[in-house]
Amino acid sequence: MNGCNEFDATIAATRIRRGELTSEALVAACLARIDAEEREVGAWQFLAREQALAQAREADLHEARGALHGVPIAVKDVFDTFDMPTTLGSPIYTNRQPCWDAACVAAVRAAGAIVLGKTVTTEFASYHPGKTRNPHDRSRTPGGSSSGSAAAVADFMAPLAFGTQTAASVTRPAAFCGVIGYKATFGELSLSGVRPLAQSLDTLGMFARSVADAALLRAVLLGEDPSPLPALATPPRLGLCRTPSWPLAEPAMREALEAAVRELRRAGATIDEIELPEAFALVNDAQQTVMTYEPARNYVFEMTQRPDGLSASFRAICEAGTRIDRATYLDARRRIAEAGRRLPDAMRDCDALITPATRGEAPPIEGGTGDPVMSRMWTALGTPTLALPVPRTAGALPMAVQLVANRHTDPRLLAVGEWVAGALRRTV
Amino acid sequence: MNGCNEFDATIAATRIRRGELTSEALVAACLARIDAEEREVGAWQFLAREQALAQAREADLHEARGALHGVPIAVKDVFDTFDMPTTLGSPIYTNRQPCWDAACVAAVRAAGAIVLGKTVTTEFASYHPGKTRNPHDRSRTPGGSSSGSAAAVADFMAPLAFGTQTAASVTRPAAFCGVIGYKATFGELSLSGVRPLAQSLDTLGMFARSVADAALLRAVLLGEDPSPLPALATPPRLGLCRTPSWPLAEPAMREALEAAVRELRRAGATIDEIELPEAFALVNDAQQTVMTYEPARNYVFEMTQRPDGLSASFRAICEAGTRIDRATYLDARRRIAEAGRRLPDAMRDCDALITPATRGEAPPIEGGTGDPVMSRMWTALGTPTLALPVPRTAGALPMAVQLVANRHTDPRLLAVGEWVAGALRRTV
Numbered sequence: 001m002n003g004c005n006e007f008d009a010t011i012a013a014t015r016i017r018r019g020e021l022t023s024e025a026l027v028a029a030c031l032a033r034i035d036a037e038e039r040e041v042g043a044w045q046f047l048a049r050e051q052a053l054a055q056a057r058e059a060d061l062h063e064a065r066g067a068l069h070g071v072p073i074a075v076k077d078v079f080d081t082f083d084m085p086t087t088l089g090s091p092i093y094t095n096r097q098p099c100w101d102a103a104c105v106a107a108v109r110a111a112g113a114i115v116l117g118k119t120v121t122t123e124f125a126s127y128h129p130g131k132t133r134n135p136h137d138r139s140r141t142p143g144g145s146s147s148g149s150a151a152a153v154a155d156f157m158a159p160l161a162f163g164t165q166t167a168a169s170v171t172r173p174a175a176f177c178g179v180i181g182y183k184a185t186f187g188e189l190s191l192s193g194v195r196p197l198a199q200s201l202d203t204l205g206m207f208a209r210s211v212a213d214a215a216l217l218r219a220v221l222l223g224e225d226p227s228p229l230p231a232l233a234t235p236p237r238l239g240l241c242r243t244p245s246w247p248l249a250e251p252a253m254r255e256a257l258e259a260a261v262r263e264l265r266r267a268g269a270t271i272d273e274i275e276l277p278e279a280f281a282l283v284n285d286a287q288q289t290v291m292t293y294e295p296a297r298n299y300v301f302e303m304t305q306r307p308d309g310l311s312a313s314f315r316a317i318c319e320a321g322t323r324i325d326r327a328t329y330l331d332a333r334r335r336i337a338e339a340g341r342r343l344p345d346a347m348r349d350c351d352a353l354i355t356p357a358t359r360g361e362a363p364p365i366e367g368g369t370g371d372p373v374m375s376r377m378w379t380a381l382g383t384p385t386l387a388l389p390v391p392r393t394a395g396a397l398p399m400a401v402q403l404v405a406n407r408h409t410d411p412r413l414l415a416v417g418e419w420v421a422g423a424l425r426r427t428v
Numbered sequence: 429m430n431g432c433n434e435f436d437a438t439i440a441a442t443r444i445r446r447g448e449l450t451s452e453a454l455v456a457a458c459l460a461r462i463d464a465e466e467r468e469v470g471a472w473q474f475l476a477r478e479q480a481l482a483q484a485r486e487a488d489l490h491e492a493r494g495a496l497h498g499v500p501i502a503v504k505d506v507f508d509t510f511d512m513p514t515t516l517g518s519p520i521y522t523n524r525q526p527c528w529d530a531a532c533v534a535a536v537r538a539a540g541a542i543v544l545g546k547t548v549t550t551e552f553a554s555y556h557p558g559k560t561r562n563p564h565d566r567s568r569t570p571g572g573s574s575s576g577s578a579a580a581v582a583d584f585m586a587p588l589a590f591g592t593q594t595a596a597s598v599t600r601p602a603a604f605c606g607v608i609g610y611k612a613t614f615g616e617l618s619l620s621g622v623r624p625l626a627q628s629l630d631t632l633g634m635f636a637r638s639v640a641d642a643a644l645l646r647a648v649l650l651g652e653d654p655s656p657l658p659a660l661a662t663p664p665r666l667g668l669c670r671t672p673s674w675p676l677a678e679p680a681m682r683e684a685l686e687a688a689v690r691e692l693r694r695a696g697a698t699i700d701e702i703e704l705p706e707a708f709a710l711v712n713d714a715q716q717t718v719m720t721y722e723p724a725r726n727y728v729f730e731m732t733q734r735p736d737g738l739s740a741s742f743r744a745i746c747e748a749g750t751r752i753d754r755a756t757y758l759d760a761r762r763r764i765a766e767a768g769r770r771l772p773d774a775m776r777d778c779d780a781l782i783t784p785a786t787r788g789e790a791p792p793i794e795g796g797t798g799d800p801v802m803s804r805m806w807t808a809l810g811t812p813t814l815a816l817p818v819p820r821t822a823g824a825l826p827m828a829v830q831l832v833a834n835r836h837t838d839p840r841l842l843a844v845g846e847w848v849a850g851a852l853r854r855t856v
């Protein structure tokens with residue numbers, strides 16, 4: 001039998017509510033796992049060990065006051081926390097102590113969750129990596145920028161974790177670490193208490209072990225009553241979308257996607273090939289333009305008053321962004337908007353697109369956090385996305401497919417994702 | 429002769445650069461004005477008197493290093509400053525000390541500006557007023573939420589000030605205080621270092637004594653080389669737009685707008701009547717829905733962990749927002765987007781719309797900061813706006829017209845605004 005630290009949040013919350021599990025036992029199991037693995041994995045920037053245990057004991061004294069009563073959660077170190085430092089992965093802010101919680105942190109706490117600590121992020125949720133290693137192979141990157149959050153959930157240190165995505169910062173680490181990664185529709189979930197990297201792109205995301213958990217956490221953030229994911233009346237219609245970046249997909253990913261499609265068809269899904277119109281070919285470049293122009297105008301304080309605390313690569317991005325003129329930037333945003341307007345038609349009557357989550361397996365850690373190319377477009381378009389691990393073949397590292405849907409259709413995407421995850425699980 | 433504290437920033441910067449004025453003299457003149465008036469006006473939350481003087485003396489020792497070298501500026505107390513407290517107008521955060529500058533603050537400092545202090549804001553840039561009074565009549569509101577910023581510029585305490593707008597928080601105080609208020613196109617100017625009130629609406633704005641100053645400050649924020657506003661080759665074509673809120677305009681405002689139109693026609697402008705399509709009638713309500721739903725999901729920490737520090741009115745907004753469901757919210761955003769798509773056609777070939785900035789003069793201070801109704805729509809649509817004071821008739825308080833243009837056409841709007849301001853000035 002698995003330890004309770006391997007439960008998903010839905011099961012853990014249910015058992016705690018029923019008195020079959022104590023929050024203290026769950027938090028202690030997570031801490032024991034962290035004690036065993038953290039030296040190698042390096043998922044944590046800050047661990048609130050004693051506070052979390054005390055809060056768990058306190059939770060065990062009371063009736064459940066919310067949907068996450070007694071459930072531990074990991075928080076990427078870009079989300080402000082009033083009781084823990086928040087460094088944004090930058091040595092400039094090693095000692096930074098906010099006086100409020102980011103909105104999502106406050107919301108899960110109000111629902112009874114216990115913040116275990118802060119997880120490692122790349123510098124300002126950009127590219128310069130932190131100390132985290134892939135729990136499945138310590139010579140590989142966990143992906144970024146939400147490196148510690150993905151690793152913590154994958155390594156059974158916490159059942160849930162928050163992340164943010166500006167290019168691929170949720171999808172890619174979820175895929176590399178073999179957990180579920182959900183990025184919400186742009187603008188729907190509050191980023192209050194998170195310093196912007198690129199305001200036109202930054203989006204809240206989360207890591208979980210089940211699609212049900214992502215739906216639960218989303219409901220908590222929106223202040224909605226959590227309800228079980230609705231079962232689909234009929235198998236979904238999916239659009240197999242290789243995207244203009246298909247030539248960059250490695251053979252292992254191509255095979256994994258094709259295998260997933262075969263399995264989903266076998267389970268009853270209708271899967272059409274979807275070719276995106278020409279306009280979409282320009283979106284990746286446009287995303288990079290926006291993600292260079294905007295940070296340069298957001299990190300002015302650091303560039304002008306704390307430049308020595310910045311990595312060379314972050315400085316280079318900001319310097320490049322300064323050289324992009326407004327006309328070029330607006331043109332990039334126009335191209336993104338133009339493709340966005342065409343997406344509903346391009347998807348025809350598909351419930352979701354199915355597309356690679358990454359180019360392939362997690363690359364060696366020396367090379368950074370991996371290529372964000374398979375997610376840039378979807379982040380720019382503001383669509384909800386769901387990274388779903390595919391069954392692992394012998395000796396292989398985790399990989400994932402990515403489901404993509406139209407903006408503001410997150411509830412339907414999660415229901416479809418639950419069906420897809422179930423169908424893929426049955427093939428293992 | 430006016431004191432140098434009455435110069436606009438463009439003139440002050442030019443004189444400092446030429447050695448005709450010292451930054452120390454300018455800062456000292458602003459401080460002297462503050463000493464004389466602050467007790468009555470209450471524009472400042474925090475004044476950095478000695479630091480500003482020291483920085484001015486330092487600036488006078490060096491060649492100009494930027495377009496605002498030695499020029500003082502006032503900063504609404506919602507923008508983080510690494511060297512001054514930032515309270516957001518809330519007693520919860522009386523002692524809050526950020527460790528960075530908001531991006532716009534860092535940008536003006538890098539351009540040589542001297543931050544005089546932080547100006548009074550309503551609570552979280554929402555409705556609950558601070559201590560500021562209208563400098564033209566202390567029994568009247570200065571407008572809000574950027575109350576102190578507008579009052580400081582109007583009362584010659586500083587030539588420039590930053591504000592933010594979610595409903596009418598720049599346009600209304602600019603109009604009530606008789607200064608120029610420029611709200612940028614949504615999303616173009618960084619709000620990094622500002623806690624969101626409603627992320628789909630919050631926009632950077634500024635207060636100045638000339639349109640040229642607004643253009644100068646905007647260029648500094650974008651990292652562009654400041655250049656003089658281009659003179660129009662021919663007088664502009666404007667669209668007189670009474671908006672669906674026209675019945676709420678007071679007689680004084682109706683007369684002021686009609687008089688301005690007459691004067692602008694006399695000066696050569698072509699002015700067409702523009703009737704907005706039906707879709708626009710729904711935007712004000714939709715803006716209120718968004719501005720209630722989003723704060724409720726941004727201020728979760730304060731609502732759940734610091735409720736006693738909130739005003740009753742802010743708590744009421746958040747409670748109301750919690751009761752708005754997502755479908756209603758998304759419908760509001762759809763209505764706004766739908767009207768936004770129609771605006772370019774509705775404007776026909778006009779350079780800008782001319783419309784009321786407020787319902788009328790500043791109301792008595794007991795009633796709050798005034799009705800935001802004349803600006804809600806434009807904030808929701810994300811258009812750039814420019815509040816331009818109209819000539820005052822004997823015994824009247826300041827009023828303003830509002831110019832509105834299509835999104836991302838800010839440079840053209842500022843050039844048109846300069847022409848309009850010049851034409852109105854000549855009628856005094």
